[in-house]
Amino acid sequence: MATQTNLNANPTPTRDSAPTKWRELFIENLIRLAGISAVLIITLIFLFLLREGFPAFIEVPLSDLFSSRWYPIEDKFGLLPLLAGSLLVTIGAVVIAVPLGLTTAIYLGEIAPPWQREILKPFIEVLAGIPSIVLGFFGWVALAPLIQSMGAPSGLTAFTGSLILAYMALPTIISITEDALYAVPKEYRDGALAIGATQWQTIWRVVLPAARSGIVIAVMLGIGRAIGETMAVMLVTGNAANIPDLGLGALFQPVRTMTATIAAEMGEVAQGSLHYSVLFGIGIVLFLITFAINSLATYFVGGGGKRRRGGQI
Amino acid sequence: MTRQQSQRLAIWVITAVSAIVVLPILVVILYMLYNGIGTISWEFISQAPRNGMTEGGIFPALLGTIFLTLGTAVAAIPLGVGAAIYLAEYAGDNPLTRAIRLAIVNLAGIPSIVYGLFGLGMFVLFLNYGTSIIAGSLTLGLMTLPVIISTAEEAILSVPQEFRIVSLSLGATRWQTIRNQVLPHALPGIITGVILGLGRAAGETAPILFTVAAFYLPNLPQSIFDQSMALPYHLYVIATQVPGMPLGIQYGTALVLLFIVLSLTLVATLIRSTMRRRREW
Numbered sequence: 001m002a003t004q005t006n007l008n009a010n011p012t013p014t015r016d017s018a019p020t021k022w023r024e025l026f027i028e029n030l031i032r033l034a035g036i037s038a039v040l041i042i043t044l045i046f047l048f049l050l051r052e053g054f055p056a057f058i059e060v061p062l063s064d065l066f067s068s069r070w071y072p073i074e075d076k077f078g079l080l081p082l083l084a085g086s087l088l089v090t091i092g093a094v095v096i097a098v099p100l101g102l103t104t105a106i107y108l109g110e111i112a113p114p115w116q117r118e119i120l121k122p123f124i125e126v127l128a129g130i131p132s133i134v135l136g137f138f139g140w141v142a143l144a145p146l147i148q149s150m151g152a153p154s155g156l157t158a159f160t161g162s163l164i165l166a167y168m169a170l171p172t173i174i175s176i177t178e179d180a181l182y183a184v185p186k187e188y189r190d191g192a193l194a195i196g197a198t199q200w201q202t203i204w205r206v207v208l209p210a211a212r213s214g215i216v217i218a219v220m221l222g223i224g225r226a227i228g229e230t231m232a233v234m235l236v237t238g239n240a241a242n243i244p245d246l247g248l249g250a251l252f253q254p255v256r257t258m259t260a261t262i263a264a265e266m267g268e269v270a271q272g273s274l275h276y277s278v279l280f281g282i283g284i285v286l287f288l289i290t291f292a293i294n295s296l297a298t299y300f301v302g303g304g305g306k307r308r309r310g311g312q313i
Numbered sequence: 314m315t316r317q318q319s320q321r322l323a324i325w326v327i328t329a330v331s332a333i334v335v336l337p338i339l340v341v342i343l344y345m346l347y348n349g350i351g352t353i354s355w356e357f358i359s360q361a362p363r364n365g366m367t368e369g370g371i372f373p374a375l376l377g378t379i380f381l382t383l384g385t386a387v388a389a390i391p392l393g394v395g396a397a398i399y400l401a402e403y404a405g406d407n408p409l410t411r412a413i414r415l416a417i418v419n420l421a422g423i424p425s426i427v428y429g430l431f432g433l434g435m436f437v438l439f440l441n442y443g444t445s446i447i448a449g450s451l452t453l454g455l456m457t458l459p460v461i462i463s464t465a466e467e468a469i470l471s472v473p474q475e476f477r478i479v480s481l482s483l484g485a486t487r488w489q490t491i492r493n494q495v496l497p498h499a500l501p502g503i504i505t506g507v508i509l510g511l512g513r514a515a516g517e518t519a520p521i522l523f524t525v526a527a528f529y530l531p532n533l534p535q536s537i538f539d540q541s542m543a544l545p546y547h548l549y550v551i552a553t554q555v556p557g558m559p560l561g562i563q564y565g566t567a568l569v570l571l572f573i574v575l576s577l578t579l580v581a582t583l584i585r586s587t588m589r590r591r592r593e594w
Contacts, residue, residue, distance in 0.1 A: 020486060027488045031403060034395025038416040038462070041455055045423065048434040103330040111327060120335065122582045127338045129509075129578035130571065131516025132425075133545045137552050137567050138341050141560070170334060198316050200323035221422070228424025230519040231549065259426045259519070266430075266523050271438065283430040287423060294422035298415055 049287055053280030060278065070241040070256075072265065072275045081241045082282065085158070085255035086227055088244055089237060092162025092251055093169055093226040098219055100166070101173030105218075108174070109181035110203055128171035136232035139164045144236060152252045156238035159251040164232045169222040176221060180214020181207060217297045224293040227259075228286060234260035258282045342575075345568045352565030366529060366555055371566055373533055377446075377541035378515055378573070381525065384450025384537070385457055385514045390507060392454075393461030397503075400462070401469040402491055421459035425519040428456045432524040447537040449525025453514040460510035468502025469495060501588040505581045512577030516570060518545040528554070544570045 057065075060077050067078035104124075108117055143163065144155030152159075184207050192202040208215070238254025241261070262279050269276045314322070356370055363369035396413075404410040432452030442448040472495050480490040496503075518526075526546035534541045548566045551558045 024486050024488050028403065031395050031399045034392050035399030035404060035413055036409070037392055038396055038413050038420060038458070041458070042416045042419055042423075044435065045427070045431045045455075048431050048439070049427070052430070052434045100330060100334050103327050104334045107327050107331040111324060112331075120331075122579075123335060123338060125582060126342075126575060126578060129512055129516070129574055130338075130341065131518070131545055131574055133516070133518045133548050134345070134567050134571050134574075135341065137548060137563070138344065140552060141563070142344060167337060174334075198320040200320040201316065204323075224422050228422070228426070230424065230426040231545075235549075235553065259424060262426050262430065263519060263522055266433070280430055280434070283427050287427050290422045290424060290427075291419050294419045295415060298418050 056277035056281035077278045082258045086257040089161040090226045093165035096166035097169045105177035132232040136235035139236035157252045158255045161233045161237040165226045169225045173218045173222040176218035180211040184210045220297045230259040349564035349568030352561040374542040374544045374547035378544040382515045385453040388454025389457045396462045397465030428520040445538045449521045452520045457510040464506025465503045468499040472498045505585045508581040516574040
């Protein structure tokens, strides 16, 4: 029995087969452990958020959590202003970033000559690399005064945040849309052009519809990117925990997001206090939102089950 | 409007919009360069802040960021490359593999501030490392993991199948094949991913807020269990928390941070493009 397994598992010469086999087994298990660690880590993250944040959902009545007043000093933990702030800034960012991102991806994928792509693609990567605190600092010293000079009462508004966030979400949207366009078979384009469509008609009527699902994923991941951003938003949105008034004017009021609230207040709370738990509770909400977005996007892609593999021969 | 006119108009609009995306990136970089370059000097790089941080340099913050980046590398590279090898060479098409891929996508999507909360809960409090370089490095390391895994897997998969077949047919074991044939050829791609990931980590603020970063420290950290200043947090502090902070120092700090992160990104991009040109298969 033992010899049989040995033959199947290990075709190496018998001379050094015993130590080689053990080393092989040890390393394979180590590598498998590294692979599984991704699942362990995400589970750990969720468990630790629950451990610190769960008391918030027990001790603060649900009606209080869904009230409109965030005033921790008086134990008022209404999350609505923060949710509204995050939502407003994210929607603003998406409205700006999606048209810009899709158009740039179309330019890169369908129109730009190769030499321009060679320059532009690393450039977009550079944008992805600029630290959020530097973009936030730019918004704080340059953009906010500019917006104020155009007539807003303060330059630190939801709109300023949306503008910065839009640029932070752009690299994600552009690169995923470009992949989606690239995946559209060349025959589709050739077919459209051959029956006399212009390049623009081909893009608009053939290529974009064919790349639809990839574009949806790009937008979803862009939203996920924007809603979790912290430092830039914290610097430029004015940090006022109020529910913005409805209407277009809402964009030009200061708001405060969930992420900025955690970042700004965690340093000042006593560990184990109710306020501390509520901040972790906000973390749980953020975790669940981004988890849902990313899992849904993965589901649309099809889970990557049919990937090319190296080891299987 | 004829078809030809709408074609011309569409191309013109698409080109213009792409310019709207690209130009602000240049503006941000040039703005920091123009305003910050006057502050940069050897003293600024090599001295500690003085006089309530309104004078002097950024040395402790710079050093802290270097330590944190090295710590991130130590924490993330073995695990990230290991996971990439598993996914590329060993994993079958089964529920476990799908769970791992789902976990990686989600690890990449978790907001950086949530990593900060996790680092506080696990490393600072539960493992009792306190606010320290090791807690910050581990937090940043976990955050960097998905970038390293996906780029390394891509690099490993791009090694031609023939290399593996020949190695195995000569009697090498699976691991010998991976170590002697696959990894050496995948190395430039793996290095690209590692540098990209570390560049991101070096610029991050939110994950280090509660795990390592100190507002101001009179002394340099003595061990990995000490707090440290860090460049991104230092920029946040001097931009918003210190009244009467000279603008020059703020711009200078932003410029140094931008320079570090962008040069890492640039090196990664260069390695990748040279590698593509030199590839022999």
